[in-house]
Amino acid sequence: MTGHYLPRREFLARAGGGIGALALNTLLADEGKAKAQDPLAPKKPHFPAKAKRVISIFCFGGLSHMDTFDPKPELIKQDGVSVAGRKEFDTGGRSAPGKLMKSPWAFKHYGKCGMPVSDLLPRIGACADDLGLIRSMRSESNNHVPAVYHMLTGSILAGRPGLGSWVSYGLGTENQNLPAFVVMTDPRALVGGGAGNWSAGFLPSNYQGVQFRSSGLPVLNLKPPTGLSPEKQREQLDFLHQLNDEFLRERPQEQELAARIRSYELAYRMQSEATEAVDLGKETEATKALYGMDKPETEIVGRQCLLARRLVERGVRFVQIYSGGGVFDQSWDAHNGMVANHEKRAREIDVPVAGLLKDLKQRGLFEDTLVVFHTEFGRMPFTEGGTGRDHNPKAFSVWLAGAGIKGGTIYGASDELGYIASENVQTVYDLNATVLHLMGMDHTKLTYPYSGRNMRLTDVSGNIIKPVLS
Numbered sequence: 001m002t003g004h005y006l007p008r009r010e011f012l013a014r015a016g017g018g019i020g021a022l023a024l025n026t027l028l029a030d031e032g033k034a035k036a037q038d039p040l041a042p043k044k045p046h047f048p049a050k051a052k053r054v055i056s057i058f059c060f061g062g063l064s065h066m067d068t069f070d071p072k073p074e075l076i077k078q079d080g081v082s083v084a085g086r087k088e089f090d091t092g093g094r095s096a097p098g099k100l101m102k103s104p105w106a107f108k109h110y111g112k113c114g115m116p117v118s119d120l121l122p123r124i125g126a127c128a129d130d131l132g133l134i135r136s137m138r139s140e141s142n143n144h145v146p147a148v149y150h151m152l153t154g155s156i157l158a159g160r161p162g163l164g165s166w167v168s169y170g171l172g173t174e175n176q177n178l179p180a181f182v183v184m185t186d187p188r189a190l191v192g193g194g195a196g197n198w199s200a201g202f203l204p205s206n207y208q209g210v211q212f213r214s215s216g217l218p219v220l221n222l223k224p225p226t227g228l229s230p231e232k233q234r235e236q237l238d239f240l241h242q243l244n245d246e247f248l249r250e251r252p253q254e255q256e257l258a259a260r261i262r263s264y265e266l267a268y269r270m271q272s273e274a275t276e277a278v279d280l281g282k283e284t285e286a287t288k289a290l291y292g293m294d295k296p297e298t299e300i301v302g303r304q305c306l307l308a309r310r311l312v313e314r315g316v317r318f319v320q321i322y323s324g325g326g327v328f329d330q331s332w333d334a335h336n337g338m339v340a341n342h343e344k345r346a347r348e349i350d351v352p353v354a355g356l357l358k359d360l361k362q363r364g365l366f367e368d369t370l371v372v373f374h375t376e377f378g379r380m381p382f383t384e385g386g387t388g389r390d391h392n393p394k395a396f397s398v399w400l401a402g403a404g405i406k407g408g409t410i411y412g413a414s415d416e417l418g419y420i421a422s423e424n425v426q427t428v429y430d431l432n433a434t435v436l437h438l439m440g441m442d443h444t445k446l447t448y449p450y451s452g453r454n455m456r457l458t459d460v461s462g463n464i465i466k467p468v469l470s
Contacts, residue, residue, distance in 0.1 A: 038172075038176075039169075039172070039204060039206055039207070040168065040172045040173045040176065040180050040206060040207075041172050041176075042171070042172045042173065042174060043170065043171050043172045045170070045171060045439065045440025045441055046440060046441050046442045046445060046446075047440055047442070048440060049438065049439050049440025049441075050368070050370075050403040050404030050438045050439075050440075050470075051368055051369065051370035051402065051403035051404060051438045051439050051440075052174070052317075052368045052369070052403070052439075053174075053312040053315075053316065053317055053318065053319075053368070053369050053370070054164070054167060054317070054318045054319070054369070054370045054371075054372060054435065054439065055308045055309075055312060055319050055320075055321070055356070055369060055370070055371050055372070056163070056164070056318070056319070056320040056321065056372045056374070057305075057321045057323065057349070057353060057371065057372065057373045057374075058148075058151075058152070058191075058320065058321065058322050058323065058374055058375065059323045059324060059332050059345070059349070059373070059374070059375040060144075060148065060186070060191045060192065060322055060323065060324040060325060060331045060332065060375070060376070061144070061324045061327075061330075061331030061332030061333035061334075061345075061375075061376075062144075062332055062333055062334075062375055062376060062377050062378060062379055062391055062392075062396075063332050063375040063378070063379075063396070063397075064332075064334060064338065064342060064378060064379035064389060065135065065378040065379070065395060065396045065397040065414065065418060066103055066378075066379070066381060066414075066418035067103045067104070067105060067118055067120065067338065067342060067379070068117070068118050068120055068121060068342075068346075068397065069116075069117060069118075069133055069135065069397040069399070070135050070395075070397050070413075070414060070418055071103070071107040071116050071118070072102075072103070072381065072416065072417060072418045073416075074416040074417055075100060075101070075102045075103065075381055075417055075418065076102045076103075078100045078417070079099075079100060079101060079102040080099050080100065080101075081099060081100045082098070082099050082100075083097045083098070083099065083100060083382050084096065084097055084098065088419075089380075089382065089419065091142070091380065091384070091390050091391075092142045092391075094142060094384075094390055094391060095384035095385065095390045096384065096385065097380070097382050097384070098382050098383035098384055098385050098386075099382055099383055100381055100382045100417065101338075101381070101382060101383050101387070101389070103118060104338060104339050105118040105119045105120050106118065106119050107119070108122070108125065110125040110126055110127075110128035110129075111126070111127075111128035111129035111408055112129055112408060113128055113129055113407075113408030113409070113410075114128075115128035115129075115131065115133060115408065115410060120342055120343065120346040120350070121346055121349075121350045122350065123350045123351055123353075123354035123355075124349075124350055124353055124354050126354065127354055127357045127358070127401070128407075128408060129407045129408040130357055130361075130366075130401045130402075130405075130407040130408075131399045131400070131401050131405075131407060131408070131409075132399060132400045132401065132405040132406055132407065132409045132411070132468030132469075133397065133398075133399045133409065133410045133411070133468075134397065134398050134399065134400075134411050134412050134426055134431070134465060134468060135397045135410060135411070135412045135413050135414060135421075136395070136411070136412025136413055136414060136421040136422070136423055136424050136425050136426050137378075137395070137396045137397060137398055137412075137421060137426050137427075137428075137431070138393065138394055138395065138396075138420075138421045138425055138426070138427060139151065139376065139377045139393035139396070139427075139428055140156055140393065140428075141156050141377075141393060142377065142391040142392070142393045143391070144192040144193075144327075144333070144376060144391075145192045145193040147376035147377050147391075147393060148191065148192050148193050148197060148376045149193055149196065149197065150376070150428050151374060151375075151376050151428050151431075152197045152198075152320075153196075153197065153199075153201065153457075154428065154429065154432060154456075154457045154458060154459060155459070158193070158196045159196070159199070159201055159202070160199075160201045160202070161199065161200050161201035161202065161203045161207065161448075161457070162181075162197055162198040162199060162200075162201070162208075162209060162320075163318070163320075163432060163435065163457065164180075164181035164183070164198060164209050164317075164318035164320055165181060165198070165199070165200045165201065165203055165207040165208060165209065166203075166207075166436070166446060166457045167181070167317055167318045167435075167436070167439060167441075168180035168181045168207050168317050168318060169203050169207045169446075169448070170436070170439070170441045170446045171317060171439060171440075171441070172317075173315065173316070173317050174315030174316075174317065175314055175315030175316065177274070178274060178277060178311065178314060178315060178316050179209075179210035179316065180207070180316065180317045180318065181198065181207065181208070181209040181210065181316075181317065181318045181319075181320075182209065182210055182211075182212050182308075182311055182316055182318070182319045182320070183198045183209040183210065183211045183212065183319075183320045183322075184211070184212050184213075184304045184307065184308070184319070184320070184321050184322065185211065185322045185325060186300070186322050186323060186324055186325040186330075186331075187213065187300065188325060188326070188330060189324075189325030189326030189330040189331070190325045190326070191322045191324070191325045191331075192325075192327075195209075195211075198211075198320060202448065202450040202451075202455065203448055209318075209320065212278070212307065219274050219278060277310055277311060277314050278307060278310070280293075280303070280306060280307070280310075283306065287306070287359065288302070288306070290355040290358065290359060291303075291305050291306045291351070291352050291355040291356065291359070292351035292352045292355060293306065295351075297347045297348055298347065298348060298349075298350075298351045298352055300348065301321070301323060301348050301349050301352040301353070302351065302352040302355065304321045304352070305321065305352040305353065305355065305356040306352075306355075306356075306359075307319075308321060308356065309356060309359055309360060309363075309365070312365065312369055313363065313365055323345065323348065323349050324345060328341075329341050329344070331345075332345050332375065334379060334388045334389055335384060335388040335389070335390065336386060336387075336388045337386065337387050337388050338379075338387060338388055338389060339387070341388070353373070356371070357371065357401060357402075360402065366401075366402050366403075367402070367403060368402075368403045369402045369403055370400065370401075370402045370403045370404070370405070370435065370438050370439070371400065371401040371402045372398070372400055372431075372435060373398060373399045373400070373401070374398040374431070375396060375398065377391055377392055377393040377396050378392045378393075378394075378395050378396030378397065378418070379391070379392050380392045380419070381417040381418045381419050392419070394419060394420040394421060395414035395415075395418055395419060395420050395421045398431060400434070400435075400468060403438055404438045404469055404470055405438075405468060405469065405470060406467075406468055406469060406470040407470075409467065409468050411424060411426075411465065411467045411468050412424040412425065412426055424467075426465055427461065427462070429458040429459065429461040429462035429463075430461075430462055430463050430464070430465050431465065432457050432458055432462065433458050433462035433463060433464050433465075434464050434465045434468070434469075436457065436458075437464045437469075438469075443456060443457060443458045443462050444456065444458075444462075
């Protein structure tokens with residue numbers, strides 16, 4: 001059947017003048033209208049944006065703040081003091097508090113700003129003058145999945161759109177031949193909550209994240225079957241589009257079908273552009289080494305970060321990288337032993353993340369690319385019986401770098417033991433409001449009607465964290 005099928009324009013053109021010409025003009029008008037209504041077409045921000053694109057680096061499992069970016073001299077003084085039975089400390093019933101434990105790592109002051117960073121992350125520390133560090137984050141859950149959902153979708157409940165989905169909904173994409181929102185997970189274990197973290201939720205499906213593999217070929221099945229020419233493939237897609245379009249005209253509310261139609265078109269266009277975008281063979285050996293791709297322990301995250309740079313410079317709006325997945329030592333979830341867990345994870349990310357920041361700067365991308373380094377919660381200042389730390393949503397640290405960020409800034413503080421955020425406390429809503437602000441969007445106006453009200457990423461909360469902005 002497809003061998004005799006004529007593309008719609010050619011069929012109508014052959015119908016001659018009169019009705020055929022009228023039909024052709026109508027078709028072209030319809031196609032122009034459809035193009036104008038493309039949900040991923042570039043959209044103007046609410047106001048001039050500092051950032052054009054975002055790279056999110058998420059440390060799944062709970063990065064310990066007092067062992068990385070928030071030194072606590074008082075923990076050194078009180079190391080080994082039991083806190084069992086002390087009412088001011090609460091683990092939410094997860095474990096019995098043990099003894100206060102100082103950080104196993106020393107801190108050094110980096111950059112002109114003198115930002116203290118532990119020996120776990122010396123190369124990221126060397127980028128201190130580029131970082132806007134927030135030490136007073138608080139979350140709403142001490143369990144991984146709801147806490148990750150909270151950070152990445154704005155709600156502890158499943159089913160909400162991810163941060164990248166909201167950004168692509170608000171701004172569209174700069175490159176119609178690549179996804180607007182790309183996700184790269186740890187290939188060894190899936191992050192808690194899985195695809196719910198990059199789901200489109202109640203937004204139309206075309207805003208969900210597209211997962212690229214972090215090892216091997218990033219995108220499978222990019223090449224058409226052997227023997228299928230590009231012309232024949234285009235003809236088949238046109239015919240499929242015609243059938244779907246006729247069905248959709250009678251059922252305009254079928255958003256899932258509309259999204260699927262666009263996904264077929266995107267997959268077709270990606271055959272050429274995505275193949276080039278993920279071809280790391282075009283990078284120099286020096287660039288690969290900058291990202292740590294020349295060493296086994298840094299190769300995975302190095303590949304993710306280099307792919308992220310290649311994607312954002314080609315117009316991808318939002319790239320999300322996950323460090324760690326699964327439970328305990330598959331992630332940053334250091335219940336059993338802080339030293340072994342955090343040293344392994346830190347070795348994997350320190351060189352690649354620092355390399356990404358340097359590479360963005362030398363390529364002129366740093367000024368309009370926002371890098372977000374975050375986690376779902378911190379760790380407790382005391383042990384939970386051994387040499388590990390339990391979850392702590394009451395205090396943790398994140399940092400931002402790049403577009404619109406005042407580098408070398410430290411904002412907020414946790415108490416003297418690192419147990420609870422105590423000065424200039426910031427919420428997940430505040431952080432997400434700040435990301436949207438840097439992308440030129442007012443978080444109170446970026447809404448979508450659902451379940452009887454206008455929903456938004458920041459719910460009914462959120463304030464821009466102005467002290468870290470340039």
